[in-house]
Amino acid sequence: MATKIRLQRHGRKNYAFYPIVIADSRAPRDGRFIERIGSYNPNTNPATVTLDFERALYWVNVGAQPTDTVRSILSNEGVLMMKHLQGGVKKGAFDEAEAQRRFEAWKANKQAKVDKLKATMADKKELDAKSRLEAEQARNQAKAEAVAKKKAELAAAKAEAEAAAAPAEEEAPAAE
Numbered sequence: 001m002a003t004k005i006r007l008q009r010h011g012r013k014n015y016a017f018y019p020i021v022i023a024d025s026r027a028p029r030d031g032r033f034i035e036r037i038g039s040y041n042p043n044t045n046p047a048t049v050t051l052d053f054e055r056a057l058y059w060v061n062v063g064a065q066p067t068d069t070v071r072s073i074l075s076n077e078g079v080l081m082m083k084h085l086q087g088g089v090k091k092g093a094f095d096e097a098e099a100q101r102r103f104e105a106w107k108a109n110k111q112a113k114v115d116k117l118k119a120t121m122a123d124k125k126e127l128d129a130k131s132r133l134e135a136e137q138a139r140n141q142a143k144a145e146a147v148a149k150k151k152a153e154l155a156a157a158k159a160e161a162e163a164a165a166a167p168a169e170e171e172a173p174a175a176e
Contacts, residue, residue, distance in 0.1 A: 002026075005059060005066040007040060008033070015049050017041040017091070020051065020070060022059050038072060045053075046117070061086070081106055 002025040007018035009030060018040045021033035037059070038051035056079045060066070066074055074080050085099040094102075 003034065003059070003064040005037070005056070005064050005070045007067065007069060009020075015043060017043065020073065022064055025065075045121075046114075049073055049077060051079070053077065053079060053082075057082055076110075078103065078107055078110070094129075 004025045005022055006021060006023060006029070008021050009016050009018060011017045019036050020038040020040060022035045022037060023031075023033040027033065037055045040051065041048040051073070054075060060074065060079055062085050071080070082099075082103055085103055089096055089099050096137070129130065129135055
């Protein structure tokens with residue numbers, strides 16, 4: 001039986017998420033499967049991947065063929081790297097401890113890159129929010145100055161009208 005590691009489509013229109021499954025290559029995309037080993041959610045930023053590493057490694061070692069998308073997911077999670085390192089152990093190039101050390105170094109390097117990317121995205125988001133706040137404060141300040149100017153003009157006009165009305169009132173009683 002030819003087995004595939006592939007994605008099943010779930011979710012609603014324009015908002016799909018994908019369980020990662022082991023299935024017979026003749027089964028329909030969303031049909032029967034042998035085992036579910038994880039999920040992939042591209043709707044988050046960055047995309048969320050949950051994966052049972054040991055089961056994925058087992059299925060890759062017994063010959064299950066991943067689809068192109070699943071191959072990139074397995075590569076990013078380190079399953080294909082571990083398979084490669086296990087091949088080196090079988091050939092006698094290095095021992096199991098060295099393979100684990102290399103894998104841990106690779107994983108730490110990858111995690112550092114992801115953390116740096118997340119920090120950069122957070123800094124950019126914070127900087128955008130700060131610039132929007134400053135722009136809003138500048139607009140509010142300009143609006144407050146315009147309102148204060150208009151109030152001053154109205155107060156001056158009112159004082160001028162009262163000043164003009166006061167001498168007229170003084171002249172009216174004097175004429176009597």
